Amino acid sequence: MSLNDHWMQRDLAVLWHPCTQMKDHEQLPLVPIRRGEGVWLEDFDGKRYIDAVSSWWVNVFGHSNPRINQRIKDQVDQLEHVILAGFSHAPVIELSERLVKLTPAGLDRVFYADNGSSCIEVALKMSFHYWLNVGQPAKKRFVTLSNSYHGETVAAMSVGDVALFTDTYKALLLDTLKVPSPDCFHRPEGMSWEAHSRAMFAHMEQCLAEHHREVAAVIVEPLIQGAGGMRMYHPIYLRLLREACDRYGVHLIHDEIAVGFGRTGTMFACEQAGIRPDFLCLSKALTGGYLPLAACLTTDTVYQAFYDDYSTLRAFLHSHSYTGNPLACAAALATLDIFEQDDVIEANKALAARMASATAHLAEHAHVAEVRQTGMALAVEMVQDKASKTTYPWQERRGLKVFQHALSRGALLRPLGSVVYFLPPYVISPEQIDFLAEVASEGIDIATRDAVSVAVPRGARTDFRDPG
Ligand SMILES: *Cc1c(COP(=O)(O)O)cnc(C)c1O
Numbered sequence: 001m002s003l004n005d006h007w008m009q010r011d012l013a014v015l016w017h018p019c020t021q022m023k024d025h026e027q028l029p030l031v032p033i034r035r036g037e038g039v040w041l042e043d044f045d046g047k048r049y050i051d052a053v054s055s056w057w058v059n060v061f062g063h064s065n066p067r068i069n070q071r072i073k074d075q076v077d078q079l080e081h082v083i084l085a086g087f088s089h090a091p092v093i094e095l096s097e098r099l100v101k102l103t104p105a106g107l108d109r110v111f112y113a114d115n116g117s118s119c120i121e122v123a124l125k126m127s128f129h130y131w132l133n134v135g136q137p138a139k140k141r142f143v144t145l146s147n148s149y150h151g152e153t154v155a156a157m158s159v160g161d162v163a164l165f166t167d168t169y170k171a172l173l174l175d176t177l178k179v180p181s182p183d184c185f186h187r188p189e190g191m192s193w194e195a196h197s198r199a200m201f202a203h204m205e206q207c208l209a210e211h212h213r214e215v216a217a218v219i220v221e222p223l224i225q226g227a228g229g230m231r232m233y234h235p236i237y238l239r240l241l242r243e244a245c246d247r248y249g250v251h252l253i254h255d256e257i258a259v260g261f262g263r264t265g266t267m268f269a270c271e272q273a274g275i276r277p278d279f280l281c282l283s284k285a286l287t288g289g290y291l292p293l294a295a296c297l298t299t300d301t302v303y304q305a306f307y308d309d310y311s312t313l314r315a316f317l318h319s320h321s322y323t324g325n326p327l328a329c330a331a332a333l334a335t336l337d338i339f340e341q342d343d344v345i346e347a348n349k350a351l352a353a354r355m356a357s358a359t360a361h362l363a364e365h366a367h368v369a370e371v372r373q374t375g376m377a378l379a380v381e382m383v384q385d386k387a388s389k390t391t392y393p394w395q396e397r398r399g400l401k402v403f404q405h406a407l408s409r410g411a412l413l414r415p416l417g418s419v420v421y422f423l424p425p426y427v428i429s430p431e432q433i434d435f436l437a438e439v440a441s442e443g444i445d446i447a448t449r450d451a452v453s454v455a456v457p458r459g460a461r462t463d464f465r466d467p468g
Contacts, residue, residue, distance in 0.1 A: 002044075002045050003032075003044035003045055004029070004031070004032055004043055004044045004045045006044070007032035007044050008025075008029060008030045008032055011030055011032065012025055012030065017030075028400075028404075031043050031049075031407070032044050035063075035064070036051070036062075036063025036064050037062070037063055037064050038062040038063065038064075038065075038425075038427055039051055039062055039063075039424065039425050039427060039428050039429075039432060040063070041055075041063065041412060047410065048410055049407065049410050049411055049412045050410065050411045050412065050424075050428070050432055050435065050436060051063070051412050051424070051425065052406075052411055052412055052413045052422050052423070052424050052436050053412060053413065053414050053421070053422075053423050053424075054285075054289060054423050054424060054425050055289060056284075057226065057258050057263075057284050057285070057423050058284045058285060058287075058289035059285070059288065059289030059425045060261060060262065060285045060288055060289060060335065060344075060425055060426050061288050061289075061335065061338050061425060061426060061427055062425050062427040063289075063425075065288065065334075065338075065427075067334050067337065067338060068288050068290055068331055068334040068335060068338075070334075071330045071331065071333060071334035072290065072291075072327055072330050072331055072334075074330070075091065075326055075327055075330035076327060078326075079326050080326065080327060081322065081325055081326060081327070082326065084112070084319075084323045084324040085319060085323075089324075089326050089329075091326045091329035091330045091332075091333060092112070092324040092326065092329045094329075094333060095110075095295075095329045095332050095333055095336075096110040096295075098333070098336055099282070099295055099297060100297070102267065102268075102336070103268060103280055103297055104268070104270060104271070104275070104276035104277075104280075105276065106276045106299050106300075107276060107277075107280055107297040107298065107299060108297075108298075108299060108300050108303070109297065109298050109299070109300065109302070109303045110295050110296070110297050111126070111295070111296045111297075111298070111316070111318075112293065112294065112295055112296075112320075112323045112324040113283075113294040113295075113296065113320055113323065114292050114293060114294060114320045114321075114322045114323065114325070114328075115151075115283060115292045115294055116150075116151050116255075116257040116281070116283035116284060116294055117150070117151025117152050117153040117156045118151075118153065118294065118320060119151075119257065119281045119282070119283055119294035119295070119296050120150045120151050120153075120155070120156040120159070120219075120253075120255060120257075120281055121153055121155050121156060122281075122294075122296045122318060123217075123219070123253045123255075123279040123281050123296050123298075124142060124155050124156075124159065124216075124217070124219070124253075125155075125316075125318060126279065126296070126298065126302065126316060127142075127216045127217040127251045127253065127278070127279065127302075128140055128216045128217075129306070129316060130216075130251070130302050130305050130306070131216050133305040133306060133314050134305050138213055138214050139213070139214060139215060139216045139250075140214065140216055141174075141175065141176060141177055141211065141214050141215050141216065142158070142159050142174070142176045142177070142215070142216060142217055142218070142219055143176070143177045143178075143179060143204070143207055143208070143211070143215055143217070143218040143219070143250075144159040144160070144161060144176050144177070144178055144179070144218075144219055144220075145161070145178070145179055145180070145181040145182070145220055145221075145225070146161050146178055146179070146180050146181045147161055147162065147181045147183060147225050147228035147229070147231060148160055148161050148162075148181065148219075148220070148221055148225055148228060149161075149162050149165065149221065149225065149226060149227035149228055150219060150221070150255050150257075151257075152165065154169070154172050154173065154174075155174060157169055157172075157173060158173040158174035158176055159174075159176055159219050161178060161228070162227055162228050165227070177207055177211055177215070179203045179204045179207045180200060180203045181200070181225060181228075181231065181233070182196070182197040182200040182201065182233040182234070182237040183225060183228075183231035183232065183233050184196050184197065184231075184232060184233055184234070184372075185231055185232075185369070185370060185372075185381065185389070186389065192234075193232075193233065193234040194234045194236050196233075196234070197233045197234035197236050197237040198234070198236050198237070198240065200233075200237065201236075201237055201240045201241070201244075204218070204240075204241060204244065205240075205244055208244055208245075208248045208250060209248070212248035212249060212250055215248075215250045216250070216251060217250060217251035217252065217253050217278070217279070218241060218245060218250055218251070218252055218253065219253040219255060220238070220241065220252075220253070220254065220255065221255050221256075221258065221259065222235075222238055222254050222255075222256060222259060222264075222269035222270055222273070223235060223238075223259060223264050223269045223272065223374050224258065224259050224263070224264060224269070224374050224377055226258040226259070226377075227258075227416065228416075229379070229381070229416050229417060229419040230372070230377060230379035230416065230419055230421045230423075232372050232373075232374050232377075232379075235269075235272040235273040236273070237273075238269075238270065238272075238273035238275055239273045239274065239275055242273070242275040242276075242277075245278075251278040251279065252275075252277045252278050252279075253277060253278065253279040253281065254268075254269070254270055254277035254279065254280050254281065255281045256268055256269055256270070256280060256281060256282055257281055257282065257283045257284050257294070258284055259377075260280075260282045260284070260285060260286070261282075261284075261285035261286065261335075261339070262285075262339070262344060262345050262348060262375070262376065262426065263285070263374075263375055263376050263377055263423070264374045264375040264376075264377070265345075265348070265349070265352060265374065265375025265376065266345065266375070267339070267345055268280070276299075278298060278299055278302065279296055279297070279298050279302075280296070280297040280298075281294065281295075281296050282294060282295045282296075282297070283295070285335070286332050286335070287328050287331040287332045287335060288331055288332070288334065288335035288338070289425075290328070290331040291325070291327055291328035291331050292322075292328065293324075293325065293328035293329065293331075293332060344426055347426075348375070348376055348426055350430070351376065351426065351428065351430070351433065352373070352375055352376055352378075354430045354433045354434070355373065355376070355378045355422060355433055355437075356373055356378070358433050358434050358436075358437035359371050359378060359380060359422075359437045359440070361441070362380050362437075362440070362441060362444065365441075365444060365448075366386060366448070367382050367383060367384070367386065367444070367448035368380055368381065368382060368383070368386070368444065369381045369382070369383040369386060369389045370389075376423070376424070376426065377421065377422070377423050378421060378422045378423075379419050379420070379421040379422075380419070380420045380421070380440065380444065381418060381419050381420075382398055382399070382418040382419070382420065382444060382447065382448055383418065391417075391418060392418050392452075393454070394417060395454045396452040396454055397452075398418050398447040398448065398452070399415030399416065399417055399418050399419070399420065399447070400415075401443065401446055401447035402415050402420050402440065402443035402444060402446075402447045403415060403443075405439070405442060405443040405446050405447075406439050406440070406443055409439045409442070410439075411435070411436055411439045413436070413439065413440060413443065420440050420443065420444060422436055422440070424436070
């Protein structure tokens, strides 16, 4: 038995994997990873894979990065963890100072959670609680965009709209207001991203005009709807939204959990719109992809609405056991050092251009509707019919074929349904980008070549897809 098989069998005897139909592993081998270095992951049999999805979008400076490793090693000898209520420590103070400095002016307070979903819970609760504290208890609903994703906990699912993740749990969810997304995939032929996103804003304007008295906040994934299939839109939408939120007295929550830290080409996506949200949620790349940590930044106005004598009971009494963990903060500080010292945002421009040129030919593919890109995220959407952009039935799992082909070639590409995407660590080389493009092209050829026969029951849902 190979070492991979050995570890796979032990794994499958006791683990229940995230976002997985475990029965798939009767056919689909699990890949046990022994070590990582830079963009490479290596399995127990010594086969190597380029991590083209940054291990679920978290890794930015490669696996086992010496600079981040060292910072964590130094920290673990000093202080591994301490309660953050009534106590504090240097890494969390330094990190907060740096995040306040790095993010748009006016985001002056940092509240920590320990993963993206719980960071969204913090922002939602804080916004609702703010309105309660200032005497507007009617403001308790949230406005979200169609096809959005904000995490897996119940309130986070409530403001999400990817059927695959939320449909089953509908009965548990909050009552939210959903507005059509400014996503440019279905824009009329010949229309620019800007014109389309601007036109789509009319729906948001109408929703806010009608409901603002009962709305606490609008929550968006700025520029890229990640889990919804790497769908993209123009920054003009965010500018119009900021202006409308001000006009109607509604908070704006930016979920930059996936897009923060350079993914869209600027350090934060909101910079491209020149705006400051009321809540900025960060996680994923915050620690370079090492440890779970999330930060919810907000304004002094919000902070002051909670600041009062204890007996008024206005405090935000929310906590997570590992809030502000020193090891995670140390990893985050090392990550921010690398951004600064290596001028990463500037250096990424060449890599982004290489991603574009290496995949440009795919736009001509008979089963590719679009190759789209925002900074260091690039997506290729496979379709059954190019002219009408008709998607493949989700039951055919075309993306899975790309995944399997890529694995055999030594790349970890994990499509979202029929959307093949690259979201690589920023330490990838131009040649490695070319290799990924080659593997993706082959995979797309294979995945779209033949008719796939699957039993699709009459009346089956069409809006599901494979998870990423
Ligand atoms: C991943 C993600 C989340 C959830 O973060 P977790 O750490 O997985 O809970 C929330 N919002 C967006 C946009 C994400 O991509």
